[in-house]
Amino acid sequence: MDRLRPRERKDFSGFTKAEVEKMEKLLRESGEQLLNKEFCQKLAKRFNCSVGRAGKPVVKWIEIQSWFQGRQPDCPSKECSSHDGIKTLAVYPEAHPSNKAHESTEMPKGETVPDLSELEFEARSSKDGAWYDVDTFLAHRFVSSGEPEVRVRFVGFGAEEDEWVNVKAAVRERSQPLEPSECQKIKVGDIVLCFQERRDQAIYYDAHVLEIQRRMHDIRGCRCLFLVRYDHDNSEERVRLRRICCRPTY
Numbered sequence: 594m595d596r597l598r599p600r601e602r603k604d605f606s607g608f609t610k611a612e613v614e615k616m617e618k619l620l621r622e623s624g625e626q627l628l629n630k631e632f633c634q635k636l637a638k639r640f641n642c643s644v645g646r647a648g649k650p651v652v653k654w655i656e657i658q659s660w661f662q663g664r665q666p667d668c669p670s671k672e673c674s675s676h677d678g679i680k681t682l683a684v685y686p687e688a689h690p691s692n693k694a695h696e697s698t699e700m701p702k703g704e705t706v707p708d709l710s711e712l713e714f715e716a717r718s719s720k721d722g723a724w725y726d727v728d729t730f731l732a733h734r735f736v737s738s739g740e741p742e743v744r745v746r747f748v749g750f751g752a753e754e755d756e757w758v759n760v761k762a763a764v765r766e767r768s769q770p771l772e773p774s775e776c777q778k779i780k781v782g783d784i785v786l787c788f789q790e791r792r793d794q795a796i797y798y799d800a801h802v803l804e805i806q807r808r809m810h811d812i813r814g815c816r817c818l819f820l821v822r823y824d825h826d827n828s829e830e831r832v833r834l835r836r837i838c839c840r841p842t843y
Contacts (some may be wrong), residue, residue, distance in 0.1 A: 655749035
């Protein structure tokens with residue numbers, strides 16, 4: 594199932610006037626193809642090759658996808674996702690004692706590698722505390738405390754955004770979106786992953802569900818409102834189901 598997930602750290606104000614006009618024209622003339630990864634990649638390539646982009650930062654396809662996503666009507670149509678699949682996690686669930694930080698490819702005695710090939714993961718960035726989809730686990734190591742860390746590459750980002758993150762505290766199975774008919778699965782008190790939209794950023798944070806206003810669904814899908822409190826800043830807002838992802842149940 595796909596979900597809304599642009600997950601860019603910075604704002605999307607770096608487009609030129611000509612690029613914005615082009616995207617606005619496409620928005621009027623085209624449909625859901627605007628959210629397609631390949632379509633956004635081709636458009637980003639066209640922008641980056643244009644004379645008007647000379648001397649300016651390279652446009653990432655995910656920035657274009659997020660621009661279109663933010664201007665889509667609030668309806669139950671298929672939402673975009675920058676997630677293309679997660680590579681096998683090459684780390685182990687328990688820490689390996691060590692006196693100093695080092696990278697290791699040897700498995701602690703008695704440990705076995707779990708079959709994680711079918712799982713998808715998300716990791717919390719130390720730069721903004723938000724959760725991003727993991728594209729690849731590049732390496733692993735055990736630090737002086739004995740805690741395991743992995744170097745991750747996030748979906749939609751390049752090598753310059755790779756990070757070392759703590760496996761136990763900042764890596765987990767990917768949160769899942771819900772179909773409109775599944776809104777009853779969310780209960781007051783649940784911890785969810787919620788898409789927080791601000792003027793300068795739009796990213797996912799953990800939040801607690803404080804209150805739910807159940808409403809009749811219509812042709813647009815779920816019309817319920819969920820009052821959430823974000824864990825990172827204690828701010829509260831009412832959101833639609835499309836902005837919420839639930840934690841996997843085991």
